Amino acid sequence: MELRDFARQILESPSIDAKLVPFVGAASDEAPGLPERPAFPARPPELLFCGRRESPPMPRPETFVEPRRRAVAHHIMANHELQALEVMAFVLLAFPEAPPEFRRGLIRVMADEQRHTRLHLDRLRELGMQFGELSVNGYFWNKAQEFRSLLDYLAGLPLTFEGCNLDHTLEFETWFRQAGDERSAGVMRAIHRDEIQHVAFGLHWLRMLKSPELSDWEAYTAHLKWPLRPEKSRGGTFHRDPRLAAGMSPEFIAKLEALGEGAGDGEKERQGE
Numbered sequence: 001m002e003l004r005d006f007a008r009q010i011l012e013s014p015s016i017d018a019k020l021v022p023f024v025g026a027a028s029d030e031a032p033g034l035p036e037r038p039a040f041p042a043r044p045p046e047l048l049f050c051g052r053r054e055s056p057p058m059p060r061p062e063t064f065v066e067p068r069r070r071a072v073a074h075h076i077m078a079n080h081e082l083q084a085l086e087v088m089a090f091v092l093l094a095f096p097e098a099p100p101e102f103r104r105g106l107i108r109v110m111a112d113e114q115r116h117t118r119l120h121l122d123r124l125r126e127l128g129m130q131f132g133e134l135s136v137n138g139y140f141w142n143k144a145q146e147f148r149s150l151l152d153y154l155a156g157l158p159l160t161f162e163g164c165n166l167d168h169t170l171e172f173e174t175w176f177r178q179a180g181d182e183r184s185a186g187v188m189r190a191i192h193r194d195e196i197q198h199v200a201f202g203l204h205w206l207r208m209l210k211s212p213e214l215s216d217w218e219a220y221t222a223h224l225k226w227p228l229r230p231e232k233s234r235g236g237t238f239h240r241d242p243r244l245a246a247g248m249s250p251e252f253i254a255k256l257e258a259l260g261e262g263a264g265d266g267e268k269e270r271q272g273e
Ligand SMILES: [Fe+2]
Pocket: 081, 084, 112, 113, 116, 191
């Protein structure tokens, strides 16, 4: 299967099941084609993007003892995982000139995002909800429209959104466990482990593609598009260990840690901003 066809299957199929079919057969990238930037991914009518203020905010962790509130959290996170997958498919179409090893590596990350989406979908169904019951926003997709280069993508998605998720996955793991929901806590732990690899993948390619005279930090910050900024790559509680495991240098981690807490998107979503 051509990588481009896989990307199209994800972006042009409204069916969630079709989007979540893993890559089949041997990967071929013989025909990456001309750059294309689809404006929106196809989705079922009930899962089309609405404005950020029209989608429900992330429930506060104190309410997680109620199964319905945990289902809302999984619904929001399923939409995040699905958007990560759709943004990666967008990147395959928008940057056909990207190094072939990057494009093949991205397919492996996309398999994880498909699995993460399914984990949240299974959990929200077990908690009595259907995907599409709540409105969803297109925050991550909309941000991706501003990526004009692969470095913009690397700074924005793997190093900021997935970087932030290193903290958020652990926060949610703790909150679900405190609510007595070990299954949901286990989902967050599994996603956390994969996310370390996704950040590592982004960091590897930032180092491969940046100007050699720039530090990791300089290249990262130079490619962030406002309002994305380094503060958005950390959650309320900052974790050094997963960042070290992802290959960030102690200097890079110290700069992130010094920024102060709680400016990440999960926090904003919790506040309904
Ligand atoms: Fe994910």
